[in-house]
């Protein structure tokens with residue numbers, strides 16, 4: 186019922202908060218350190234104003250279709266790869282993938298997903314991208330890439346902002362672990378959130394299915410730090426591109442120089458991101474760096490952007506300022522935690538209606554129009 190009444194993404198967040206175990210909600214919701222990047226990443230959109238065109242003569246329906254990694258999609262936004270979805274709701278990644286397919290958009294599967302590559306490959310027939318963390322074990326990397334190819338993943342995103350695990354202080358304070366420890370605060374929270382607890386206890390064991398690994402009962406941060414290869418560099422990235430041999434983006438770019446270099450070594454696309462402000466604190470708001478990256482790579486290189494998007498107007502601004510498509514992480518995860526598949530669908534519905542309205546009012550009926558005219562329609566406040 187509450188889901189039906191949700192008017193916007195912020196409402197979904199509140200439902201998620203009331204339904205999920207605090208430790209899990211905070212893992213989903215938090216940024217690193219003092220959460221400065223988290224706040225700025227969202228607030229940066231409010232500094233941008235929409236100088237809409239009048240009497241543009243637009244006849245609905247608008248055309249929101251475009252391409253992402255060369256694959257046809259109905260929407261210019263999509264669900265980013267995110268870890269551990271079964272924590273939020275037992276349907277986990279399957280719900281997120283099915284909702285993306287329902288809306289005809291891209292689905293991003295994380296290396297730290299709790300549903301396997303092959304399972305998602307079989308279930309989601311639409312366009313999908315596999316996100317790769319670079320494991321110390323190269324054979325594992327090769328194995329994962331091969332599975333992604335077989336599973337019909339049309340593109341690879343190499344996450345490059347995760348050489349160390351970010352300092353998520355909410356997780357430390359909550360003593361975050363999966364399964365929850367049997368400490369008094371965890372038990373009280375489990376009793377307070379019976380629907381979540383029932384779901385969590387009564388469904389499949391929780392494993393990192395993509396890499397076939399039991400979830401370490403102790404610390405996710407320590408596990409990731411022990412498995413990931415921070416020494417991975419540009420020439421290793423070239424090796425990886427050779428192994429993959431298909432559309433690929435480095436995910437986590439914030440500097441124009443890095444974007445240029447990535448294209449030079451053979452990436453097809455650039456993914457501007459700061460990992461939802463969960464990694465390096467005071468990394469810039471992605472919407473602020475986007476125009477300089479567009480300028481650096483020129484008009485023809487595909488740019489995907491994510492970070493802080495919670496409104497259709499945010500998506501419109503990102504496309505207007507140089508993104509070809511826009512990823513969302515927390516918005517659909519709040520939907521997932523609020524109500525499984527229905528919740529993710531609701532998140533997509535909300536953003537779609539909002540984007541449709543924003544583009545109509547702005548005077549740009551297609552994604553192409555928005556890209557072409559965008560830079561003249563968005564201006565910085567007081568500018």
Ligand code: FNR
Nearest residue numbers: 213265266267268295344460461492493513514515
């Ligand atoms: C993420 N993100 C992420 N990125 C990635 O490359 N691999 C991963 O496993 C994860 N896991 C993950 C878990 C959770 C709970 C969140 C919120 C995010 C980052 C994600 O792909 C994306 O870059 C951000 O979420 C985008 O910012 P917003 O939309 O959350 O503000």
